Amino acid sequence: GKLSLYYQLSKPGIVIFVLISVAAGYALGHPLTEAFSVGRLMWTLVAMGCLSSGASALNQVQEHRIDAQMPRTQHRPIPSG
Numbered sequence: 137g138k139l140s141l142y143y144q145l146s147k148p149g150i151v152i153f154v155l156i157s158v159a160a161g162y163a164l165g166h167p168l169t170e171a172f173s174v175g176r177l178m179w180t181l182v183a184m185g186c187l188s189s190g191a192s193a194l195n196q197v198q199e200h201r202i203d204a205q206m207p208r209t210q211h212r213p214i215p216s217g
Contacts, residue, residue, distance in 0.1 A: 141213040146189035154188040155181050
């Protein structure tokens, strides 16, 4: 149903790699003199996950005409209606 379409629209496979990169950057950039805040890391990952999902959806909105013409992308949520 609709939840499946939102899942496809957000491209979770790409978002996972973005979140891995963010977590690695967060850990490497954290000062050794301060206590590591898992809560702050989690909020950072949630925010970046939302941002990355929104960027994927916006990209699909912008390219819906081209996606409708290509066999590989014509079944994405927006071009398929």
